[in-house]
Amino acid sequence: MLHGTVQGLPPYSGVIAASTPGGRPVNWAATGRLGGVSGPPYESLNLASHVGDDEDAVAANRDILTGLVGATGVAVTGSVHGADIALASGPGEIHGIDAVITQTPGLAVAALAADCLVLGLVGDDEGTVAAVHCGWRGLVADVTGSAVAALRALGVGVQHVVLGPSVCGHCYPVPGERADDVRLSCSAAVADAALLTCRDGQPGIDVRRGVLARLAELGVASVTSVDACTAEQPDFFSHRRDGVTGRQGIVLVR
Numbered sequence: 001m002l003h004g005t006v007q008g009l010p011p012y013s014g015v016i017a018a019s020t021p022g023g024r025p026v027n028w029a030a031t032g033r034l035g036g037v038s039g040p041p042y043e044s045l046n047l048a049s050h051v052g053d054d055e056d057a058v059a060a061n062r063d064i065l066t067g068l069v070g071a072t073g074v075a076v077t078g079s080v081h082g083a084d085i086a087l088a089s090g091p092g093e094i095h096g097i098d099a100v101i102t103q104t105p106g107l108a109v110a111a112l113a114a115d116c117l118v119l120g121l122v123g124d125d126e127g128t129v130a131a132v133h134c135g136w137r138g139l140v141a142d143v144t145g146s147a148v149a150a151l152r153a154l155g156v157g158v159q160h161v162v163l164g165p166s167v168c169g170h171c172y173p174v175p176g177e178r179a180d181d182v183r184l185s186c187s188a189a190v191a192d193a194a195l196l197t198c199r200d201g202q203p204g205i206d207v208r209r210g211v212l213a214r215l216a217e218l219g220v221a222s223v224t225s226v227d228a229c230t231a232e233q234p235d236f237f238s239h240r241r242d243g244v245t246g247r248q249g250i251v252l253v254r
């Protein structure tokens with residue numbers, strides 16, 4: 001299913017073949033810090049408009065992104081750590097949502113983060129793709145389940161899911177109450193997968209492992225996971241590590 005990479009965005013990118021004869025393949029990429037025009041502390045491929053970076057630089061970086069995956073424009077989540085979803089038919093940032101779906105050919109969708117998990121969903125039809133932002137609050141709010149349900153409500157199954165980079169559970173210690181929120185809100189399988197004990201004895205949340213368990217519950221079996229920890233790898237933006245910083249993203253286009 002995965003063959004080749006998108007030129008210029010190595011190594012976390014790929015092409016997902018269409019599930020139907022004559023259908024359009026999906027280009028996806030999970031970006032990092034490299035390849036953009038922003039200056040410190042947003043150097044260089046910052047995709048977020050809300051972190052204090054120069055607006056023109058962000059716009060140029062988004063143009064770089066759409067060019068790299070061969071899109072005509074990109075619809076971006078303006079995330080609020082909830083589970084609301086928008087259906088986009090044109091480019092721009094949509095505030096107040098954590099998942100964006102499009103069925104418009106050539107329009108990319110993107111979700112941004114700097115430690116939270118970003119996911120790309122590929123529909124099993126001719127044209128649906130979605131991008132999702134999910135941190136610990138998204139795990140509690142079940143934004144993953146909401147996004148899969150939104151596709152299914154459109155009559156579209158999930159062919160494949162790509163998980164971008166995120167902070168790992170050992171780099172994400174949390175207060176006990178936050179771990180309790182996960183335990184109370186999520187299924188036992190999701191909570192067991194997401195919760196761990198960090199090396200210092202504090203509880204930790206591994207959102208990637210929680211989302212993988214949630215996808216299994218939802219019957220989504222075909223998953224690509226970029227197993228990179230944003231806090232450990234300097235080529236990614238990490239809010240936990242750097243404080244004021246940029247945002248990377250996952251982007252998909254069909």
Ligand SMILES: [Zn+2]
Nearest residue numbers: 168171229232
């Ligand atoms: Zn880590």
